[in-house]
Amino acid sequence: MQGTTQKARSGYHWMRIGFAPDKPALVVRLASLLVLVMLAIWVYLEIPATTGRWAIFLLIYLASAGVYLNLGVWLHEQLHCLAVRGTVHARQAHITYERKHVLLLSGYYRVMGGLSFALASRGLLGPLWLTLGLLLAGCIGSLVLPGWWLPLALSLVVVSLLDMLHDFYMYLKIRSIGKKGKFWDRGKVLEAVWKA
Numbered sequence: 405m406q407g408t409t410q411k412a413r414s415g416y417h418w419m420r421i422g423f424a425p426d427k428p429a430l431v432v433r434l435a436s437l438l439v440l441v442m443l444a445i446w447v448y449l450e451i452p453a454t455t456g457r458w459a460i461f462l463l464i465y466l467a468s469a470g471v472y473l474n475l476g477v478w479l480h481e482q483l484h485c486l487a488v489r490g491t492v493h494a495r496q497a498h499i500t501y502e503r504k505h506v507l508l509l510s511g512y513y514r515v516m517g518g519l520s521f522a523l524a525s526r527g528l529l530g531p532l533w534l535t536l537g538l539l540l541a542g543c544i545g546s547l548v549l550p551g552w553w554l555p556l557a558l559s560l561v562v563v564s565l566l567d568m569l570h571d572f573y574m575y576l577k578i579r580s581i582g583k584k585g586k587f588w589d590r591g592k593v594l595e596a597v598w599k600a
Contacts, residue, residue, distance in 0.1 A: 407422055421596065428573075433485065444555075472563060487526070497514075498515075528574055538564055
């Protein structure tokens with residue numbers, strides 16, 4: 405499901421929030437692609453100009469993609485569920501991982517039971533810790549690692565933010581409801597109920 409569906413009944417509002425609509429998502433993806441291309445050029449220029457420059461460039465990006473599309477995706481989902489750790493919802497959180505292709509992992513999380521705005525927000529924005537970790541690793545690593553390390557890490561930061569596209573969309577939608585609502589994270593959709 406994309407976008408939102410909303411109903412009102414007996415003084416209550418109900419909203420189902422799906423993935424970000426196509427047009428805004430396309431704009432974000434195109435902007436991210438432009439940034440990724442510029443960072444890839446930076447990585448390429450930082451690799452010593454030898455006969456194997458293209459091979460090294462491709463190897464760096466293939467290895468990074470393999471790591472992010474497995475370990476990064478796994479960590480992304482774990483960070484979503486970190487918000488409910490230590491709460492009554494901890495046992496009700498469940499992550500589903502799927503392999504659509506042999507080398508690519510995908511997944512989603514869901515939490516049974518109604519969540520407060522604070523818990524729902526922390527759950528949706530939890531993967532920002534991965535983004536900050538990648539940024540920190542890029543900055544610290546650039547002090548001792550080759551020149552291509554920083555633009556590569558920044559590329560992973562962009563990918564991490566792009567991976568949160570639908571999370572940001574859902575967060576913006578529930579933010580307008582705030583503390584007056586209860587939220588149910590169903591995995592690929594989020595439901596909200598609040599009094600009018």
